[in-house]
Amino acid sequence: MMSYVRSNRNHGYSESLEHISALRDGYFGWSSVGANTRMEKLFELTALYSKSINDHKFSVLGGYSYNETDYEDMYFANYGFQDDYFGGWHNIGIGSALKLGKADASSSKSTTNLVGFFGRATYSYLDKYLLMASLRYEGASQLWGTDNEWGIFPSVSLGWRITQEAFMKEQRLFDDLKLRVGYGVTGSQPANPFLGIAMLKYDKYAYVDGKWVQTIVPASNANPDLKWEEKRETNIGLDFTMLKGRLSGTIDLYNRDVEGLIYNYTVPTPPNFYPTTTANGGKMQNRGIEVLLNIVPVIAKDFEWNTTFTFSTNSNKLKSLDGSVFKTDYDYFDTGWLAEPVKTSSHRVQVGEKIGNFWGFKVVDVDNNGKWIYEDKDGKLVPYDEFSRAPEEKKIIGNGLPQMYAGWNNYVQYKNFDLSISMRGAFNFDIINEARMYYENSKNSRLENRLKSVNNKIFGKTMLSKEVDPEFNSYYVEKGDYWKIDNVTLGYTLKNVGKYIKSIRLYGSILNALTITGYDGVDPEVSASGLNPGYDSRDQYPSIRSFTFGVGFKF
Template sequence: MKIMINKLTLLLLCTLVLSINHVQANVLQQSITITGKVTDEFGESVPSATIMVKGTSVGVVSDINGQYSINVPNRDAVLVFSYIGFITQEVVVGNQREINVTFSEDLIGLEEVVVIGYGSIRTADITSAVVSVKPESYIQGSVRDVGQLIQGKVAGLIINTTSGNPSGSSSIRLRGNTTLHGTSTNPLILIDGVPGDFSTVSPNDIESIDVLKDGSAAAIYGTRGTNGVIIITTKRASADIRSRVDYSSYLGTQSIRKRTELLDANDYRRLIAEGVIGKSHDYGGDTDWLDEISRTPLIQNHNLTIRGGNQQTNYLLSMMYNNSEGIFKKSYRERFNIRADMNHNMFDGLLQLNIGILSRNDNSSSFSNGIFRLVNQYHPTIPVKDENGKWFEAGIFEVENPVARIMEQDNSSSSLFNRINGTITLNPIEGLSLKALLSWSKYHQHGGSYETHNHISTVRNGRNGSAWLDARQNVERLINLTAEYRKNIGDHNFTLLGGYSYEDFDGMSHSMNNTDFPTDIFGRHNIGLAQAINRGSTFWSMGSNRSITNLIGFFGRVNYNYKDRYILMASLRHEGASQLWGTKNPWGTFPSISLGWRLKEESFLRDVSYVNEMKLRAGYGVTGTQPNSSFLGVATLGYSGAVYTDGEWMQTLVPSRNPNPYLRWEEKKETNIGLDYAFFRSRISGSIDYYNRVIDGLLYDYTVPVPPNLVNTTRANVGKMKNNGIELLLRGIPVKTKDFEWSADLNFSTNKNKLVTLSDDLYEPQNSYITAGDAQIPIYGPTHRLDIGGKIGNFWGYKVIDIDNDGKWIYEDPSTGNPVPYDDFAKVDENKMIIGNGLPKYYLGWNNYVRFKNFDFSVSMRGAFGYEILNFARMYYENTKTHQQYNRLKSAYDPVFGKAVLNNDLDLEYNSYFIEKGDHWKIDNITLGYTFNTENIKYLNSARIYASTLNTFVITKYKGIDPEVSASGLAPGNDSRDKYPTVRTFTIGINLSF
């Protein structure tokens, strides 16, 4: 019966589709065919220009020779010709059957469309701080994720790549830190309107990236918009009249950009001969441990995109394969992406259907944790293996053979991400568009690790093989329903938007580990074979978790334009989230308003020829931050230890959280004032923005008395933080001719941060400051301090100002400023000072593009200035008291302050001597390409080859391996001694279009 119903359903669907196609075919039989050619101001053909029938979704794309053919319903139809970088033109068909169009260049892109929340607008109509990055500006070569494409391209958007791990990802921060205990400091990332991250899609699939930086632009996203919004638009199917195949591929390799300068075996033997180190510490070997665990990796990437269809139905299919080996042996990432996009137009554009399918499969392995620390610490005279062919282990506390660590451990992970989304658009009357976006995605990841019987854990801890397994699954669903109405009344242009949004998240995870295996044959794939659980050993564990959240929002926006001169945009979102269930404020309201005044359209500037655009912008918007856990506002119970009662053990429940019915959103209230400008036929253009952010209701955990409270901490919205800054963008086109072109852009940003308060009438913190960061074992203690009234990022420690003749520190007394000898100085918190700050004050980016005939050359550079770095490697490996079997930096035996070598009786210590200036200038990307002339090659539309480098050069005085360190959280500027070193990448590639 069930099979019969399925067959009948399929038959009905086929009948419906055939009926619709028959209706459309009748309509098309009455249409008029228009042909023509699209050229630029130099008479060159413009391929891939879009030709649309105005008011419909019917359109085509010009071919390689700029020619097109399109069917229009009647002679009153209007054709809209558009292409990125050119001014859009509209032509009434009338009696014409051939329409040729010559584009004029739009150097500042006033007619370009920019994607904003739940819609799009012309660049000329933008009233907020919004930046659009197009494909021609992307970083080229072997980028790890989408984030690297726009590194250094957007003022105020800081994207850091602090690791060379092929499985790693970029960190993102926009306009400073906005929370202490919020969910995330990352911007909201949307891929075709659906939340995701930089790894969701292949970099090859990106059509454009739009960044909503200020509150007035992001407020329509409510609680997810506090950190800004990055809207990624993928390449879509289009109404082309021909099929097209694009293939791109690159091969690359990497090298460690800078090595830690450690003592080698010859250095050790020299120090032994000089009596500095005991003879017993020469193991007879000569080992470069970094060379032993690293390799010259191979990177390959292949991308194939197929497009086709007609004005009614069109499709795009994209496939990507990437295999990236890491510098460390056995580290890699293998990824396969497949994405399909299909459009179907019905009833002359009255109804439009779009469906997108995305699937990504990842396999990866990483040995970043602990390996680099072991490489730096392990003695260079220790051989890799002993005379019996076994791994040489020196038996040093917490230090083991790094080669053995890698080779005797399997550490891998696999994941599968699937997403299907569809959009239904109905245009029932002129100007009205009803749209429904539905999305479902599922992410499943499983992985684990196995340590063999030859692993140090067996030798040291007697585990006899150890296995870990973990898995997690996330399912996300999204529904967006919007209605948009556009109406022009004389000089008044209106756009009204209203909508509803629902999304939910269901995440599950489980993990377990077991030890004491009889054999290594099965690895982690027969974890029940181990005997630790059966024998009552402590070397096993298991656990599982599930989290369900949802978010509901109602929103609206109005856009108003009068004579292309005065522009207004206002929005409102009312939103509720499950994290605030049980509180008095589960719903939040987030308004925004922004204004624009195009001075160029005023009489006093309209006829000034050298001014092409001048627009003032001002905006204000409120956004929120979601709490990072569920049920924070209600009292909860948690399982504790067991008690023995009446002859049996019983699990106990104890209070784990105090109720706080007044818990609410963190709210960011942001004001932005900006100016857009363009001069001299738009050869010079750019923008200036000033912003002021006030984050109100910061979440913080306060110590409270018990009783009357259930536990001794309560989370409450009390704090306030401020961020303000300036962002500048300057674009220039010094030269532009048919054969030679040079364009450049320069962006600058600065940010100031202040924690205003953490107190109110009810809650008061225990201290007037917050500590953060970790100096690590055996130094212990925080590295940073955030004072109320102070700024994030301050290093807090002892300040040394000199060294005595015995190689002992001389400190500064924080109360008097006087020098204090080492033996007289008390190591207490009261003697610590602010000794630097890990957040850069200024960021600068400079990007250049040069074309000479068929050659193209681009250079992307960026820098950070006005900050300090805590060099953990120097702090740990310049100390000579630590075990003589540990390796050290060559600089450990250099005179400190040019006076004396550090005394070998001094303990490891965190002080200002290891704080360094982090200012740097990076030449990120250099690319040289050549585009072949393919006019006489049948079926080949274009061909280009290129060579590229990433992380090419760094100009800095910083002594560590890379001055680009983490700038997120409350402890920025800590350069860990245990990380995956950054790499320099070399790539050669080819792009073909058929």
């Protein structure tokens, strides 16, 4: 198998001379222009051998894969335009800032590749006892220069088809029932290249031999022991089919331990040239359950209904930040960033706690003057004017990772009509509503940059006082639970249209049809990845609702 995918993107942005950035900050007509190209090449070669000997069946598969990704981009920004007619991102060079060295110009190119050799063997006896084992040997360019460019990742799975046993022959409940147990290791290479070698970078200017020269300083320390992150997962599953195929599904329980998490450890200088070293060390645990059900509730001559349910849970815990060599000074670190006027980190990652915890001040009420009443680190209530707002007064005020996901897909066919509806939701998580934090700021004097909710009564009592400084607290953390009707498609098929056309299908669909949520922001489906999930940026663009009408022909 071979594939080649190339995508190109050109983008530009302009602000007029009347924009707030020009009036307030002097960025007259700030504009930017850029372009990027991404290419992905994939080659995969496999060979399969299978054979049956009496009651024994086995197969052996071997293969090779090569994946390369090339990314190139360029970017220019400028301001200092004389008017709105001749400037902008279509004529970005006439601005004065770039010529004076006050604006940005950059370009970059990166190439990564992943090479893998893999094998898999399967064996079954009487189609009752099943075995599968696999092995991957992979090398990643991101680990070039270390002693661990290549990693070995094995897995093994055992299956028992219970319905094939003699004691199940008389039962009529299950058509098929299979128990599975598996263990496997997978690897994740670093996202950024060259983290394990010593690198240099440009820094400040120095006056040398009568001219200013940009200095070159260390950018990283070498660490030849840097290696792949490893996910070690144990899985127990049950597959079943009932009622002559009308009901089928799977249930899986898993425990996933991630070892060797990549982290930047603080190190002394000297003997090191750079104050941090990238190394493996952290450990994290994930546990959960996944359920899939396929049901055919109705099947008749002119009517059929198929439905699928999915449900999953996940809980995680950071077990350690330390490695065998490198240690941390603290058992936590703060991450995420909230923009002006707050300007603070939003999340805390701490040993023994869940990933995704929000870290801020907890407010429980307001006084008659519209000032916050806080709950301090000891659980005591403290008025606004007496609260120190020191970093040590912060606490966990929410979590941005959903604990449960669910989905429900339906397909209905009645005579020549067909209808499909897909739905999904996420539950038990919180969202930081940065738009409210910023646009409900009582000290924001520009009325056009405020939400109507700035006049809402806090906790149903009174408006927020103009004496209250903007800050990140629990009042701006909301429940993010949602249920979305993702897609609705209705079609009608005309059959036996003519000699050359077998059928014509007319259809219409709605994408992003409906969202049911109590969240006050634009869209509760915010990022749930990384170390700072659940953050709804104030600049998030709304999700669009699209309508499609089409005609399909079958010849």
